[in-house]
Amino acid sequence: MIRTPTHEGVLEAAGKIAAILPPTPLLPVEIRGTQCRVKAENLQPIGAFKIRGGWHRLSAMSDAEKAKGVVAVSSGNHAQGVAWAARRLGIAATIVMPRDAPQVKLEGTRALGAEIVLYDRPGEDRDEVAARLLEERGGTLVHAFGDPWVIEGQGSAGVELTKQMGREPSRIVACCGGGGLAAGLALACPEAEIVPVEPEGWDMVGQALERGEIVQVGDPKPKTICDALQPDATKQINLDVLQGRSQPGVTVTDDEVRAAQRFACRSLNLVVEPGGAAALAAALAGKVALDENTVIMLTGGNADPAAFARTISTGS
Numbered sequence: 001m002i003r004t005p006t007h008e009g010v011l012e013a014a015g016k017i018a019a020i021l022p023p024t025p026l027l028p029v030e031i032r033g034t035q036c037r038v039k040a041e042n043l044q045p046i047g048a049f050k051i052r053g054g055w056h057r058l059s060a061m062s063d064a065e066k067a068k069g070v071v072a073v074s075s076g077n078h079a080q081g082v083a084w085a086a087r088r089l090g091i092a093a094t095i096v097m098p099r100d101a102p103q104v105k106l107e108g109t110r111a112l113g114a115e116i117v118l119y120d121r122p123g124e125d126r127d128e129v130a131a132r133l134l135e136e137r138g139g140t141l142v143h144a145f146g147d148p149w150v151i152e153g154q155g156s157a158g159v160e161l162t163k164q165m166g167r168e169p170s171r172i173v174a175c176c177g178g179g180g181l182a183a184g185l186a187l188a189c190p191e192a193e194i195v196p197v198e199p200e201g202w203d204m205v206g207q208a209l210e211r212g213e214i215v216q217v218g219d220p221k222p223k224t225i226c227d228a229l230q231p232d233a234t235k236q237i238n239l240d241v242l243q244g245r246s247q248p249g250v251t252v253t254d255d256e257v258r259a260a261q262r263f264a265c266r267s268l269n270l271v272v273e274p275g276g277a278a279a280l281a282a283a284l285a286g287k288v289a290l291d292e293n294t295v296i297m298l299t300g301g302n303a304d305p306a307a308f309a310r311t312i313s314t315g316s
Contacts, residue, residue, distance in 0.1 A: 002148070002237065003148040003149075004148060004237075005148040005149075005151040005152045005155075005183065005184070005187060005237070005241065006152070006187065007187050007188070007190065009148070009149070009152035009187075010152045010155035010156060010158070010159060010184060010187045010188045011159060012056075012152070013052065013056040013149075013152045013153045013155065013156045014155075014156035014159035014160060014188075016055065016056060016059060017052055017055055017056070017153070017156045017160075018156075018160070020055070021044070021045070021051070021055075023160050023163075023164060024039060024040050024041050024043050024044060024157075024160070025039075025040045025043065026038070026039055026040075026161055026164040026165065026295070027039075027040060027268060029267065029268065029296075031283050031284060031290060031296075032283075032284075032286060032290065034290040034291065034292070034294075035292050036283075036290050036291065036292060036293075036294040036295070036296065037161075037165070037169075037294070037295050037296070038264075038268065038280065038295070038296045038297075038298050039157060039161050039295055039296070039297050039298060040268075040270060040298050041157060041276075041297060041298055041299050041300070042270060042271065042272050042273070042276050042298050042299065042300055042301030043270075043301065045084065046077070046080040046081055046084050046108065046112075046302075047077070047080070047108070047273075047300060047301040047302040048077035048080065048081065048228075048276065048299060048300035048301065048302060049077075049154060049157055049181060049297070049299050049300070050074075050077040050078045050080065050081030050082075050144075050154075050300075051080075051081040051084055051085070052081070052153040052154050052156050052157060053078070053081060053147070053149070053150035053151070053152075053153035053154045053180060053184075054078065054081030054082040054083075054084060054085040054086075054142070054150070054153070055081070055084075055085045055088075055153060056149050056150070056152055056153030056156070057082075057085070057142050057147060057149035057150050057153060058070065058082065058085040058086060058089055058091060058142070059085065059089065060149050061091075061140060065140050066089060066090070066091045068138045068139045068140065069091060069092035069093065069094065069137070069138075069139040069140075070082060070086060070091055070092070070093050070094070070139055070140045070141070070142045071093075071094045071095075071096070071130050071133050071134050071137075071139050071140070071141055071142070072093065072094075072095050072096070072130075072141070072142040072143070072144065073095070073096040073097075073126040073127060073129070073130045073143070073144060074095055074096070074097060074109075074144050075097065075098055075101050075105065075227050075228050075230065076097065076101045076102060076104075076105025076106070076108070076109065076227070076228065076302060077105065077228055077275075077299075077300050077302060078144040079095040079097055079105065079109040079114065079116075080105065080108050080109050080112060080302075082095065082114070082142050083095065083109050083112035083113060083114035084112055086112075086113070086114065087112050087113045087114075092115075092139075093113070093114040093115070094114065094115045094116075094117060094133060094137070094139070095109055095114045095115070095116050095117070096117050096118075096119060096126050096129045096130045096133070097109065097116050097117070097118060097119070098118070098119060098120070098121035098126070098227075099118045099119065099120055099121065100121055100227075101227065102227060102273075102302065102303075102304040102307075103304065104302050104303070104304055104305065105302050108302065117129065117133065121230075122219075122220075122221050143235075144177070144178060144180065144231070145177065145178030145179055145180030145181075145183075145231065145234070145235065145238060146178065146180070146234075146235030146237050146238060147180075147237075148237065150180055151180050151183045151184045151187070151237070151238070151241065152184060152187070153184070154180050154181040154183075154184035154185070155181075155183070155184025155185055155186075155187045155188035156184070156188070157181070157184070157185065157188070157297070158172065158184065158185040158187075158188025158189045158192075159188050161295055162188070162189060165293070165295075167293070168189050168191050168192055169189060169192045169293050169294065169295045170192060170193065170291055170293035170294060171192060171193040171194075171195060171288075171289065171290075171291070171293070171294045171295070172185050172189060172192050172193070172194055172195065172294075172295050172296075172297065173195045173197060173279040173280075173282060173283055173288050173294065173295070173296045173297065174194065174195065174196055174197065174279055174297045174299070175197055175228075175229065175275055175276060175277075175278040175279045175297055175299040175300075176196035176197055176198045176205050176206075176229065176249065176278070177198075177202075177228060177229040177230065177231050177275070178204075178205070178231040178233075178234050178235065178238060179196065179205040179234045179235070179238035179239070179242060180238065181297070181299065182194055182196040182205065182238070182242060182246060183237075183238045183241040183242055185297075186241055186242055186245040186246060187241060190245075193246075193247065194242070194245060194246040194247070195246070195247050195249060195250065195279075195282070195288050196209075196242075196246060196247075196249035197249060197250055197251070197252060197278045197279045197281070197282040197287075197288075198229060198249060198250075198251050198252075198278065199222075199224035199225075199226040199229050199230070199251065199252060199254075199257070199275075199278065200222065200224070200251045200252060200253050200254075201217075201222025201223075201224065201251075202217060202222060202224055202226070202229060202230055202251075203249060203251045204216070204217055204231065204232070204233050204234050205234045205238070205239075205242070205249060206248045206249035206250070206251065207248075208233070208234050208239050209239070209242060209243065209246060209247075209248045209249065210248045212243065213239075214233050214234060214235075214236060214239065215233060215234075216232055216233045217232045217233065224254060224274075225254045225257060225258070225274040225307075226254075226257060226274045226275040226278055227274070227275060228273065228274075228275030228276070228299075228300055229275045229278060250282050250287045250288060252278050252281040252282050252285065252287070254274075256281040256282075256284070256285045257274045257277050257278060257281045258274075258311045258314075259281065259284060259285075260272070260277040260278075260280040260281035260284055261273075261274065261277045261303070261308070261311050261312065262311065262312050263280065263284060264277060264280060264298065265312050266312075270298065270301070271301045271303055271308065272298050272300070272301055272303065273300045273301055273302050273303040273304075273308075274303070275299065275300055276298055276299040276300030276301060276302075277298065279296050279297050279298070279299070280296050280298060283296050
């Protein structure tokens with residue numbers, strides 16, 4: 001039976017994470033004449049919010065489970081979150097990553113001591129690769145977004161920002177791949193509106209919320225610079241949490257994402273990777289409502305240096 005993520009589980013995760021990591025900054029920002037806030041999760045030790053879910057999941061494992069190791073699938077940020085937690089807890093970690101993942105993410109994962117198994121994207125199914133590894137080696141699958149502990153861990157960011165604000169936000173605008181962060185925030189902040197933001201053509205969570213069922217991305221796969229936000233579909237566990245709690249969401253273009261990266265660099269002095277800038281892109285483009293109690297999640301800062309340099313050196 002699949003465990004159900006809960007608000008109480010999010011609170012437990014928040015306590016565990018607060019014991020080992022300082023809170024990330026909640027920074028004031030003016031967007032389209034409205035003062036709101038951004039949550040700088042790009043400043044986590046691994047450069048992304050995924051450290052939260054990785055820590056909550058691996059620290060909840062039994063000694064027997066830890067001894068068998070973990071397998072995860074990731075384009076890079078979840079990989080580093082799992083690898084960081086695994087190294088700290090003395091757990092062997094194998095990460096299935098796409099061959100075209102940004103070099104900075106591949107190098108960061110290796111530096112944390114994880115074994116990397118590469119697959120071709122598109123062409124190979126990363127979940128099938130992981131399943132074969134688990135059959136051959138044993139261990140625990142730590143899914144990037146469809147795991148109840150991971151969902152709760154990501155939701156700890158909502159508990160943290162609520163404490164920083166002194167009240168629950170009215171709205172949280174979140175970058176969205178498979179829906180792990182959005183689901184966790186929905187559990188953490190039950191009164192807040194949750195707005196998932198996905199790359200154009202990859203709105204699998206938004207479509208699932210609209211239709212009430214899982215939707216697979218079509219072929220040929222759309223192109224996007226948001227390498228961190230490209231799962232083929234969300235999972236039922238995420239849809240169950242978000243259904244009735246989240247708007248269908250919005251999509252952003254590559255140009256809007258690049259504009260958000262430039263804004264974050266120039267106005268906030270922050271390096272934000274494309275996938276980590278999607279929520280900010282939607283806010284800047286006027287695709288989401290904003291008020292003084294809105295929080296925008298900046299979810300990752302593991303930008304490819306050359307691509308980031310090209311982005312910030314062009315445009316207005």
